[in-house]
Amino acid sequence: SGDLLRETSLFLSRPLHSPPPSFHFASTSGGAGGGAGSGNKFLVPGATVATMLMLGILHARRLYDDKKVEDRKEKGIEPEFSPDVKASFMKLLPLRSMSRFWGHLMEMQIPVFLRPTVYKAWARAFHSDLEEAALPLENYASLQEFFVRKLKEGSRPIDTDPNCLVSPVDGKILQIGEIRGPGALIDQVKGFSYSVSSLLGTNSNLHINDLEEEKSEEDLSGVVDVPGAKSWWCVSLASPKRQNPMSMRPKRGIFYCVIYLKPGDYHRVHSPVDWNILRRRHFSGRLFPQNERAVQTIRNLYIENERVVLEGEWKEGFIALAAIGATNIGSIRLFIEPEIQTNKPTAKLVPSERPDERMYEPGGTGVVVKKGEEVAAFYMG
């Protein structure tokens, strides 16, 4: 749609004195030099044909690109990171202002008689299921209300297996994996990764826990297992061998899952497990688009964009959920903290690195949320 808009605006912004392609078409068919009257007669149909032709070419190109992507997927070729000029150009655009303007447009009330038509058109364009909407279409006063609509009771059954973690959103899995090794990196796409500390914040509890565990393990292992520090008799007398209590504990790995929400998806965020939310961080960053093309071309997409990170503990240890905004869907609202405001107008050209942080009930249990419970929602603009 970006290409389409660009091409259309280029076409429409041609100077009046510059003959459009339709003029040549009209002149040829109507006879060259036929005077202003005969030229004008074919001007509108000519422009229409040219526009239709342009749209046809763009559509064909899009189909060709989609086919190429599908072929690559079938062959098992992963998309690779490849920055381009368009991605660099994006950084110059006033994306936040555009996002806020888009949000204001979407909040405009739609006449009741038009609502079903508009929402059905939206659903057709973005593949939404209107059968799931909790209310009749006439009840949603604006596209914004329709966009964050609730679903009918029972539309999203929550897996009751206590040993499972459920999806917090409707969407497409972009990346899953385990975080290992120094740097603790998450793949954005093949060929480019970002660190988990950049995403969650440098003062995240995840690192504190890990460092403490590693230190405890080192301290305990140092008692009996320092190579060359003990002779054979010392080892034989040290019986029974001191057991490292850390080794008795089940070890835990750190995993990640990245889920992309298309504009037509249900945009409320639910809790993936029973957990205690201990703190919230709000990073007021940029608002780059989040589509698949952006993921492949914009460096540090997830750690530069505006996001809200909820961090806490569940029965297996640390857990954090980062909701990342985009140009069209830039606002994140928390049900556990309704007063938080995101996508605010900002005078700063370079977003601050320091996030706004809040601890929920310091020293206490934080906010207790159950598996499947609503915690946040994405809003347009």
Added chain:
Amino acid sequence: STVVLVFQAPVSEMRNGQAISNFEFSVRNGDKVKVGEAIGRWHKS
């Protein structure tokens, strides 16, 4: 918009010098998921 989930989950002890994961994702890259569907499970020993 995007949601990133980072979490700790059980991993079993070392075998042949490698930590064998007890937790397993039940989805793959490119899969479509809905709220409430399991994305990973683990087995308690």
